[in-house]
Amino acid sequence: MGSVALMIEKMSKEKQMLRINVVTGAASGIGLATKQLLESRGESVIGVDIRDADVLVDLTSPPDRERMVEEVRTRSGGAIDAIIAVAGLAAPIPATAAVNYFGMVATLDGLRPLLAGSDSPRAVGVASFASIAPGDEALVAAFRAEDEPTALARATALAADPATGTLIYPSSKAAFAQWVRRSSIADTWAGAGIPLNAIAPGVVSTPMMSGVLSSQEGRDAVASSVPMPLNGFADASVPARLLAWLVSVENSHLCGQVLFVDGGSDASVRGDSVW
Numbered sequence: 001m002g003s004v005a006l007m008i009e010k011m012s013k014e015k016q017m018l019r020i021n022v023v024t025g026a027a028s029g030i031g032l033a034t035k036q037l038l039e040s041r042g043e044s045v046i047g048v049d050i051r052d053a054d055v056l057v058d059l060t061s062p063p064d065r066e067r068m069v070e071e072v073r074t075r076s077g078g079a080i081d082a083i084i085a086v087a088g089l090a091a092p093i094p095a096t097a098a099v100n101y102f103g104m105v106a107t108l109d110g111l112r113p114l115l116a117g118s119d120s121p122r123a124v125g126v127a128s129f130a131s132i133a134p135g136d137e138a139l140v141a142a143f144r145a146e147d148e149p150t151a152l153a154r155a156t157a158l159a160a161d162p163a164t165g166t167l168i169y170p171s172s173k174a175a176f177a178q179w180v181r182r183s184s185i186a187d188t189w190a191g192a193g194i195p196l197n198a199i200a201p202g203v204v205s206t207p208m209m210s211g212v213l214s215s216q217e218g219r220d221a222v223a224s225s226v227p228m229p230l231n232g233f234a235d236a237s238v239p240a241r242l243l244a245w246l247v248s249v250e251n252s253h254l255c256g257q258v259l260f261v262d263g264g265s266d267a268s269v270r271g272d273s274v275w
């Protein structure tokens with residue numbers, strides 16, 4: 001490699017190392033693995049979580065979402081390079097609707113102005129393979145309308161029956177993935193030079209899944225609904241590496257994509273009906 005090329009590569013590495021990332025859900029699982037990976041590469045991370053983080057907030061709470069933005073502004077000096085929205089719940093409860101949709105959107109929209117000073121701003125959020133599972137139309141419509149009171153009322157009604165409570169999670173992830181696709185091409189994101197994307201993990205062995213994965217019966221049930229012919233269940237470092245690339249300087253043109261990092265579940269279930 002010529003000396004100019006070497007110099008450019010060195011400058012690009014140095015630029016990557018100076019980056020300030022905000023990671024929500026940084027206390028556990030995928031968020032923690034992402035924080036650790038970025039830090040191991042010499043980057044800075046401001047961790048956000050309800051516990052064990054730099055910024056302690058409950059992302060189901062609208063005032064806490066605003067406080068998160070203010071605290072990140074103060075800690076970063078008003079300029080960040082990447083937003084990685086990971087925090088989420090899977091339980092069949094209304095809080096899952098609040099954090100998985102409204103918490104994610106508030107994180108990405110709320111912190112977006114702080115990306116303005118970055119020469120390589122990036123953003124990503126975590127959806128799920130479950131986003132393609134059946135959801136609840138009324139709940140998805142309330143998410144799409146950004147109507148949190150109606151969404152929470154609908155989630156409360158769904159949660160009252162175990163047969164419908166399980167619709168909350170896939171509904172929240174589908175609506176979030178759709179929000180990412182819709183928003184990514186807007187003036188505020190693509191028009192401002194910010195790639196916005198989502199990832200859709202299959203089954204990842206984290207504390208979120210530890211209950212169901214602790215028995216052979218649970219593992220078999222999960223494997224039959226989420227087939228992962230490539231390498232089976234993943235550990236948290238797998239989505240972490242993809243998130244880290246999506247917010248890296250290298251990612252200049254991926255926009256509005258929902259990347260299934262799922263060992264082949266999406267290809268197994270949806271086949272060639274989507275591409």
Ligand SMILES: NC(=O)c1ccc[n+]([C@@H]2O[C@H](COP(=O)([O-])OP(=O)(O)OC[C@H]3O[C@@H](n4cnc5c(N)ncnc54)[C@H](O)[C@@H]3O)[C@@H](O)[C@H]2O)c1
Pocket residue numbers: 024025026027028029030031048049050051057058059060086087088089090099126127128129130200201202203204205206207208209
């Ligand atoms: N584990 C999987 O198989 C899997 C698959 C697909 C998608 N996901 C998604 O990945 C993300 C991370 O999940 P994980 O598996 O690492 O789970 P996890 O439970 O290990 O971590 C989730 C983190 O989010 C935080 N969090 C939850 N509610 C919060 C709130 N109200 N305010 C602030 N922080 C809150 C938790 O404290 C925790 O640190 C979630 O959005 C989840 O839906 C996980």
